[in-house]
Amino acid sequence: MAFQIPRGTQDILPSESSKWQYVEQIARELCRRYNYKEIRTPIFEHTELFLRGVGDTTDIVQKEMYTFTDRGGRSITLRPEGTAAVVRSFVENKMYGDPNQPVKLYYLGPMFRYERPQSGRFRQFVQFGVEAIGSNDPAIDAEVIALAMDLYRSLGLKKIKLVINSLGDISSRKAHREALIAHFKGRIHEFCEDCQVRLENNPLRILDCKKDREHELMKTAPSILDYLNEESRAYFEQVKSYLNKLGIPFEVDPRLVRGLDYYNHTAFEIMSEAEGFGAITTLCGGGRYNGLVQEIGGPETPGVGFALSIERLLAALAAEGIALPIEEGIDCYVVALGEEAKKEAVPLVYALRNEGISVEKDYQDRKVKAQFKAADRLQAKYVIIVGEDELARNVANVKNMQTGEQVEVALSELTTYMKKVCKGEY
RNA sequence: GCGGCUAUGGCGAAGUGGUUAACGCACCAGAUUGUGGCUCUGGCAUGCGUGGGUUCGAUUCCCACUAGUCGCCCCA
Numbered sequence: 001m002a003f004q005i006p007r008g009t010q011d012i013l014p015s016e017s018s019k020w021q022y023v024e025q026i027a028r029e030l031c032r033r034y035n036y037k038e039i040r041t042p043i044f045e046h047t048e049l050f051l052r053g054v055g056d057t058t059d060i061v062q063k064e065m066y067t068f069t070d071r072g073g074r075s076i077t078l079r080p081e082g083t084a085a086v087v088r089s090f091v092e093n094k095m096y097g098d099p100n101q102p103v104k105l106y107y108l109g110p111m112f113r114y115e116r117p118q119s120g121r122f123r124q125f126v127q128f129g130v131e132a133i134g135s136n137d138p139a140i141d142a143e144v145i146a147l148a149m150d151l152y153r154s155l156g157l158k159k160i161k162l163v164i165n166s167l168g169d170i171s172s173r174k175a176h177r178e179a180l181i182a183h184f185k186g187r188i189h190e191f192c193e194d195c196q197v198r199l200e201n202n203p204l205r206i207l208d209c210k211k212d213r214e215h216e217l218m219k220t221a222p223s224i225l226d227y228l229n230e231e232s233r234a235y236f237e238q239v240k241s242y243l244n245k246l247g248i249p250f251e252v253d254p255r256l257v258r259g260l261d262y263y264n265h266t267a268f269e270i271m272s273e274a275e276g277f278g279a280i281t282t283l284c285g286g287g288r289y290n291g292l293v294q295e296i297g298g299p300e301t302p303g304v305g306f307a308l309s310i311e312r313l314l315a316a317l318a319a320e321g322i323a324l325p326i327e328e329g330i331d332c333y334v335v336a337l338g339e340e341a342k343k344e345a346v347p348l349v350y351a352l353r354n355e356g357i358s359v360e361k362d363y364q365d366r367k368v369k370a371q372f373k374a375a376d377r378l379q380a381k382y383v384i385i386v387g388e389d390e391l392a393r394n395v396a397n398v399k400n401m402q403t404g405e406q407v408e409v410a411l412s413e414l415t416t417y418m419k420k421v422c423k424g425e426y
Numbered sequence: 427g428c429g430g431c432u433a434u435g436g437c438g439a440a441g442u443g444g445u446u447a448a449c450g451c452a453c454c455a456g457a458u459u460g461u462g463g464c465u466c467u468g469g470c471a472u473g474c475g476u477g478g479g480u481u482c483g484a485u486u487c488c489c490a491c492u493a494g495u496c497g498c499c500c501c502a
Contacts, residue, residue, distance in 0.1 A: 004475095004492075004493065005493090007492090007493070007494095058500095059499080059500050059501075060500090060501080063427070063500090064500085064501085081501095081502085111502075113501080113502090115427095115500080115501080116427075116428085116498095116499095117494085117495085118495075118496065118497070118498095119495080119496065119497090120501095120502080121500095121501075121502080122502090125502065126502090127502060128502095129502090194499070205500095258501095260501095278496080278497095279496080279497060279498090280500095280501075280502085282501070282502065283502075284502075285501075285502065307502060308502060309501095309502035310502090311502080312502060313502095335460085335461075337460055337461095338460090366454095367455090367459095367460090368460050368461055369458080369460090369461070369462080370454080370455090370462095371461085371462090372461050372462040372463095373462055373463085374462090375461095375462065376462040376463060377462090380462095383461080383462085385460075385461070387460060388460090389460085397461090399461075399462090401462070401463095404462090406461085
């Protein structure tokens with residue numbers, strides 16, 4: 001094989017792309033209802049943006065970025081996630097001055113992470129995400145979560161679970177962090193190597209460890225929820241209360257930790273519970289990032305959002321055996337017989353297409369039988385047959401492929417007739 | 427970054443250290459000289475991921491690489 005697709009990337013072939021279009025269309029429609037407007041930022045940014053925005057201790061920055069030097073000597077990185085770039089644009093375009101606050105944005109496009117591919121993980125993948133920047137109302141956290149859940153529900157997914165947690169504000173996080181270090185420090189040598197490193201970098205992650213799950217210190221470890229200060233606790237209570245009002249079921253998991261540095265207060269994940277879905281069950285991750293806008297150089301501005309992968313969404317649909325309502329077939333196939341008819345078929349097809357009818361014809365010089373087989377394969381609703389006989393009499397035969405019924409129609413009436421039968425127009 | 431498994435035609439899938447690489451689906455043609463979905467007949471891999479090595483000889487044995495796949499870490 002001469003050339004191969006780069007590792008961890010995929011071609012979305014015609015048989016799949018209609019599903020993508022369908023899902024994307026539903027996502028855009030939801031954003032219209034929720035009044036989130038699309039923002040399109042570049043696929044690459046200055047590397048520095050992600051170091052600052054995502055956090056230079058995160059796995060994404062430490063080992064997963066596609067970084068290169070451009071011809072001008074700048075360090076450029078293919079975006080590994082969407083939020084940093086959206087916030088950059090928010091600040092750069094001074095959207096904090098927009099009279100419509102909060103600023104509600106969505107994006108849909110490819111992200112890049114240099115990782116070992118596996119089920120549900122790619123080096124290029126497509127994220128749909130929203131960001132609501134400029135409001136500290138817990139109702140907007142609930143709105144963002146509701147939008148994500150709406151997308152899954154409207155596509156028919158049933159086996160999904162919403163998990164939420166609160167990471168608290170800066171002072172709550174700090175108090176909890178110190179409590180965790182104090183809790184584990186004396187006996188950290190009893191834990192796995194990863195956990196020993198985590199104690200320094202991000203002690204919160206120890207709670208998430210799969211290997212040491214059964215260790216007695218795990219069960220007695222301080223929960224973040226016990227370290228939330230009054231304000232953080234009240235905020236979390238309100239978010240939960242709004243979710244209840246919206247009838248959105250959720251689970252609180254005090255061990256839910258998100259991978260990016262910028263999160264505080266609300267953190268959530270939506271996971272698939274479908275059997276055989278694979279090891280990676282996270283469909284969507286999001287949360288609040290109140291310090292990020294300032295970190296990127298803007299005024300102190302709160303924000304909340306989520307990102308979800310279309311690949312995983314489609315995988316979840318497949319795992320639940322859900323077929324999307326996608327129209328596959330074409331309206332009409334023109335079968336031409338004989339040299340003269342073949343020439344006449346070209347303008348006929350053109351005229352029908354101009355009327356909004358989807359039409360195909362033969363370009364392989366196939367026999368009649370094979371042309372019908374092609375029409376059948378394309379799931380054509382109707383076949384128009386034009387041959388020497390018909391041409392001589394200025395008519396065409398129109399066959400309904402479902403019923404097998406065939407009628408003769410004058411060429412002058414043909415487009416009108418086809419519009420009527422294909423589109424119900426008169 | 428680490429580990430398991432895998433790599434044969436458009437797809438699925440057998441197979442052997444030695445002259446012609448099963449079979450199924452799909453596709454094409456004919457039976458049916460102007461009509462699909464059924465049936466029958468025929469056609470369809472100078473090639474067995476790539477590159478080395480062992481051997482008189484390798485698709486089959488060994489190594490490396492590449493890719494897929496599943497898992498670990500972590501994430502969407």
